[in-house]
Amino acid sequence: MNKEKISKSVIRRLPRYYRFLSELETNNIDRISSGKLAEIMRTTASQVRQDLNCFGGFGHQGYGYSVPKLKSEIENILGLNNRFKAVLIGAGHIGTAIAAHMKFEALGFNLVGIFDNNRDILGSKIGFLPIRDVETVGDFCRSENIQAAFLCIPRASAKGVVEKLYNAGVKSFWNFTHYHIQGDFPDAIVENVHLGDMMMTLCYSMNEKEEKV
């Protein structure tokens, strides 16, 4: 399965394939051609075949792809059957939303701890998880063998928290702050979410359209 290095662009498309295939499966569609799948995903048949062939020949000539098989292959490639143990840091608006809203189990994770530095909310619960004191996060991660952290804290406190986490063995981060983790921890695995950047991009597109009119 681990032939060559798979390009980032391909990886970023996999969740998309996975979503559409899940949908097809729900609708009891059993097989699909690269052409039809491309149409649904608004891409080209070439790209679909090229992408899928990075991982092996999942299709059958003259037939197409089996939807359930392809779905489960992608599930495996992405590693969604994992239950990576994760903590969430920062029970503010975004943190609470993430904790309450995301279906972690379907996304390869298991959220087992929530931390904040606000004494007033310690002990109160989000779902089934109590909010713990961020001072204790190092010990918690060590004893629970935590592998990932979701950072929903202000930028200013990010560096200190990441240091603590990293030293406790947490090397993977879903980062909502603008703190540049890779700068200080080059071998960390990081997925950045810059919501502000996205809004600015939307703003640009609107602005651009206006200028044209």
Added chain:
Amino acid sequence: MNKEKISKSVIRRLPRYYRFLSELETNNIDRISSGKLAEIMRTTASQVRQDLNCFGGFGHQGYGYSVPKLKSEIENILGLNNRFKAVLIGAGHIGTAIAAHMKFEALGFNLVGIFDNNRDILGSKIGFLPIRDVETVGDFCRSENIQAAFLCIPRASAKGVVEKLYNAGVKSFWNFTHYHIQGDFPDAIVENVHLGDMMMTLCYSMNEKEEKV
């Protein structure tokens, strides 16, 4: 300013430039060379110069770029001085987090209305804005001349809501659902946020690293 079509990759980097320039400005750094800026942004001097030159010659040979000037140029290119009137649909976890947390004014927007379909929370406030009945969103958008909508609702209700909004003149969307707006409204301006996809990508990277070990 509107020479050629600017590529999407360049646009997506502009907010990043803007953030780092803001930081430099805060630290009272007045000028910077493409090389130094590239170092901070973890890219190449070539790319910095290439990117900035899409919009015009902002630098001075032998000197570099003026930080405040460059920052304000990018601000203009992105159109952050706009105050596009926007509504937010869906006052659940994500919606509330977005409404309470984002600095819209610094990002080119002005949030003027929040809508939900849950009768129990109608009238209660997020910040200064009351939650309104989503049934009334069409009239509201028409009379207030709303230009953008932030969709923080379940996928199932997305299509109906977008139809209403679109017919009321709202053509730009920040979309947290997995509903494919462009499919039904090809000329809409859409910025999708697929949080689940990002988590899957993180999962892939962690999975991949484990396999190597």
Added chain:
DNA sequence: TAGATTGTTAATCGATTAACAATC
């Protein structure tokens, strides 16, 4: 078998990096 559709190679397109003359 004939038709369909893949897997894969080749061609194209776009984006990034390197190089260097222009010039402050």
Added chain:
DNA sequence: TAGATTGTTAATCGATTAACAATC
């Protein structure tokens, strides 16, 4: 002026699309 650094052209690299032989 000499040194620095841009703006811009050319070279490289990677990603997407097209084409087609292999084969179910």
